Structures are given as C-alpha cells and as structure tokens.
Amino acid sequence: MASGVLAVLSGVAGICFGIRRRKLVRLREKFFEQNGGVLLKQKIQSQQCYKAMTLFNTEQLRKATNNYSQENVIGKGAYGVVYKGILSDKRVVAIKKSKLVDVTQAEQFINEVLILTQVIHRHVVKLLGCCLEEEVPVLVYEFISNNTLFHHIHHRLGGMNWLSWENRLRVATEAASALGYLHSETTMPIIHRDIKSSNILLDENYTTKISDFGASRLVPLDHEQVTTLIQGTLGYLDPEYFNSSQLTAKSDVYSFGVVLAELITGKKAIGVERTNEEKNLATYFVKSVKGNRLFEIVEPRLLRECTFEQLWAIGDLIKRCLSFAGDDxxxxxxxxxxxxxLRKFTTHPWVQQQPYNDTRSLVHEVEQSDLYDVPLMYGANEWESYSGIIDMTLEEEDIPR
Structure with a gap:
C-alpha cells in the first residue's frame, strides 16, 4: 500500500517537474526570440566572419557565476551588473547582465553586438559572445584583472606608486588610439558615449582597455551625427551634446579631455567637497590654463618628472578637447x-641630475608624496569603481532624424 502511494506521488512529482521544465524551456525560447536571437543565429550561420561570436545558454552562465552570486559581482553601473565568471573551459570572463531591455530595439542590439564582436584592438575589451535566453540580454567579455583607471588615480593606497608621468602618458595614448580606431577604422564608426576613467580598465600588465559599450551608438557612414536623448555621466558629458541632443565623435573627445584632466591633476570630474569654482573639473581646468595657473593644479609629482614644455603642451591639448563647440x-x-x-620628448633635466627617490623632498611641503610601498591588492568590493562617479542616465530612445 505504502509503495503504491509513493509510486503515485513520484509519478505526480515527475509530471509536475516535466510541466515546469517545459514552461521554462518555452519561456527561454520566448526571451531568445524577443531579444533577437533568431536574427543573430541567421547572421552567424550566413556569414563566416561571425564565427568568433558565441551564443551561450543560461545554464553555462549561471554555472560560471554560481547562479549570479553576489560574491561574484565586480561592478555595478547605470546599465547593468558585471559578474566575474569561470567558464567550463576555465576561461575567466566578465559577464554583464543588463538592467533594462527594449524589445523594439532588438534588431539594432543584434547588429551592434555583431559589429562589436568584430572590433579587434589590443586596447579595447573583447566581446566574446552573449546569452539571449534571459529576460534581458547578457553579454560576455574578456576579464580584465587590474581594476579601473579611476581606482588607480583616486584610491591612493597602493594605487599611485606606478602612475609616473611616463605611465600616465602611456595610458592616455593607448586609450586615445583605441577611441581613434572606433571612430574611424571600424566597419561603421562607433561613438562610445560614456568615456570616463571608470570605463578604462587595466590588465595584469597595466595595459589599457576601453570597456562598457552599453551606451555606444553606431553612426551610419553617410552621417556625422546621431540624434538621441541625452545619456552619459555628469562631469564627463559633452555640453554641446547636452544642449542639442546631437551626438558626434567629438562628444567622446570632450569626455576624454576630462579623463586627461583627471590624470594630470589627480582630481575627480565632479568634486562635491570642492568650492563652486573648482567643483566641475573641466571648467576649472580650462580657466586655470587660460589664467596661466596650470602648474598650480597639476599633481606636484609631475612638476619634477616632466618638462614645463610637456605640461603646457598637454594642458593646451586638454583645453582644446574641452572646447564648448565640437568643431573646435x-x-x-x-x-x-x-x-x-609628447611621449618622445626628452626627460626633465632635474630627473637626469638626481635619482628619482631623492626628488620626493621637492614637493613634500606641498603635498604628501604619492609613492607607497604597499603592494597592489584588490578585493571584490573595490571593483565598485566600475560604476564611476555619478551616472546621469535618461531612458534611451533614439529620435528619428
């Protein structure tokens, strides 16, 4: 009798599990189609150039992230949450789960994914593939291990000991070359639209990698601009784009100018604790250059590591990047x-005349030296800097021209 009851219960449980399983499969199929999966699959099968694009399934990514465990979160931003994951083939990846989904933009999303998959540049984070079986698309990127430029500029403990003038110029040059590639050397020009120091990553060799294309836009070859609702990060946002909604490649140039200003001043793009004149780094920097006060706002370390000519040259370059009018x-x-x-300029004669460690006294009275013996170590919580400073994001919706 008991065995009969158990058999019946087991049968009922099996039927319920089967029904639930079928519902889950149908739901994933619905999401896959809704997110443009059918279109993506067709394009992958019809065009050999998309062979590098991997379509991951839900089980693969849930297993890789321990079911999207909070312990695996390495970054949070306006567009989604980033998890560290380990695939079955032992590859370490960064898995970005979007917060918002717009089913009306599925075709555009798929086209952008396909184009970003073809972006091959040593200073751009590589998109490996995606999963479309979730309610929102999940993107899989190569994992970059050494935190963000924002962290290395602003978190002094263990983070400033390598940011010499030479390294700052190298990072800036690498990031600029990547953006120049996106603007003018891809199949269709790509405007990043959210350039900031927290979207510039550094790998284990401190090589620069541009990341986070969640706000990026493709520009048709016969257009110089795209009309959109405003989207970006306060402090980095191009004022011309803010006033006109006309997004151009020069909008990225403005944002990059703010990053350069961060690099040579050590100040955040927006400083809520600073005076009104200094609160916005971009405007404060331009005023300082025009008022011949550049040397008052750069990090003291740079005064002993580079020539005055180099500082004036980069100051003028930043000022031009921060011009109100994009055409300028x-x-x-x-x-x-x-x-x-600038990287090819000669070393400052002061540095040639005395060892670097002895030069710390030159600026000790102005500011505590930025040299530390603390090793570079980062925990998962420190990856919160992925989110940047202040995200000012409006719901995205392209406006027909």
Missing amino acids: RPTMKEVAMELEG
Whole structure:
C-alpha cells in the first residue's frame, strides 16, 4: 500500500517537474526570440566572419557565476551588473547582465553586438559572445584583472606608486588610439558615449582597455551625427551634446579631455567637497590654463618628472578637447598623435641630475608624496569603481532624424 502511494506521488512529482521544465524551456525560447536571437543565429550561420561570436545558454552562465552570486559581482553601473565568471573551459570572463531591455530595439542590439564582436584592438575589451535566453540580454567579455583607471588615480593606497608621468602618458595614448580606431577604422564608426576613467580598465600588465559599450551608438557612414536623448555621466558629458541632443565623435573627445584632466591633476570630474569654482573639473581646468595657473593644479609629482614644455603642451591639448563647440576640438586620431609625440620628448633635466627617490623632498611641503610601498591588492568590493562617479542616465530612445 505504502509503495503504491509513493509510486503515485513520484509519478505526480515527475509530471509536475516535466510541466515546469517545459514552461521554462518555452519561456527561454520566448526571451531568445524577443531579444533577437533568431536574427543573430541567421547572421552567424550566413556569414563566416561571425564565427568568433558565441551564443551561450543560461545554464553555462549561471554555472560560471554560481547562479549570479553576489560574491561574484565586480561592478555595478547605470546599465547593468558585471559578474566575474569561470567558464567550463576555465576561461575567466566578465559577464554583464543588463538592467533594462527594449524589445523594439532588438534588431539594432543584434547588429551592434555583431559589429562589436568584430572590433579587434589590443586596447579595447573583447566581446566574446552573449546569452539571449534571459529576460534581458547578457553579454560576455574578456576579464580584465587590474581594476579601473579611476581606482588607480583616486584610491591612493597602493594605487599611485606606478602612475609616473611616463605611465600616465602611456595610458592616455593607448586609450586615445583605441577611441581613434572606433571612430574611424571600424566597419561603421562607433561613438562610445560614456568615456570616463571608470570605463578604462587595466590588465595584469597595466595595459589599457576601453570597456562598457552599453551606451555606444553606431553612426551610419553617410552621417556625422546621431540624434538621441541625452545619456552619459555628469562631469564627463559633452555640453554641446547636452544642449542639442546631437551626438558626434567629438562628444567622446570632450569626455576624454576630462579623463586627461583627471590624470594630470589627480582630481575627480565632479568634486562635491570642492568650492563652486573648482567643483566641475573641466571648467576649472580650462580657466586655470587660460589664467596661466596650470602648474598650480597639476599633481606636484609631475612638476619634477616632466618638462614645463610637456605640461603646457598637454594642458593646451586638454583645453582644446574641452572646447564648448565640437568643431573646435581635435579628432581622437589627432589627440592620439599629439600624446604619442609628447611621449618622445626628452626627460626633465632635474630627473637626469638626481635619482628619482631623492626628488620626493621637492614637493613634500606641498603635498604628501604619492609613492607607497604597499603592494597592489584588490578585493571584490573595490571593483565598485566600475560604476564611476555619478551616472546621469535618461531612458534611451533614439529620435528619428
């Protein structure tokens, strides 16, 4: 009798499990189609150039992230949450789960994913694939292990000991070359639209990687601009784009100018604790350059590591990047070339005359030295800097031209 009851219960449980399983499969199929999966699959099968694109399933990514465990979270931003994951083949990846989904933009999303998959540049984070079986698309990127430029500029403990003038110029040049590539050397120009120091990552060799294309836009070859609702990060946002909704490649140039200002001043793009004049780094920097006060706002370390000519040159370059009118700004290609030229300048004679460690006394009275013996170590919580400073994001909706 008991065995009969158990058999019946087991049968009922099996039927319920089967029904639940079928519902789950149908739901994933619905999400897959809703997110443009059918279109993506067709394009992958019809075009050999998309072979590098991997379509991950839900089980693969849930297993890789321990079911999207909070312990695996390495970053949070306006567009989604980033998890560290380990795939079955032992590859370490960064898995970005979007917060919002717009089913009307599925085709555009798929086209952008396909194009980003083809972006091959040593200073751009590689998109490996995606999963479309979730309610929102999940993107899988290569994992970059050494935190963000924002962290290395602003978290002094263990983070400033390598940011010499030479390394700052190298990071800036690498980032500029990547943006120049996106603007002018891809199949269709890509405007990043959210350039900031927290979207510039550094790998184990401190090589620069541009990341987070959640706000990026493709620009048709016969257009120079795209009309959209405003989206970006306060402090980095191009004022011309803010006033006109006309997004151009020069909007990225403005944002990059703010990053350069961060790099040579050590100040955040928005400083709520600073005076009204200094609160916005971009405007404060331009005023300082125009008022011949550049040397008052750069990090003291740089005064002993580079020539006055180099500082004036980069100060003028940043000022031009931060011009209110986009037409007055250089292109990213021009920015990269100027930065590369600065890297070839000769070393400051002070540095040639005495060992570097002895020069700390030159600025000790002005500011505590930025040299530390603390090793570079980062925990998962420190990856919160992925989220940047202040995200000012409006719901995205492209406006027809």
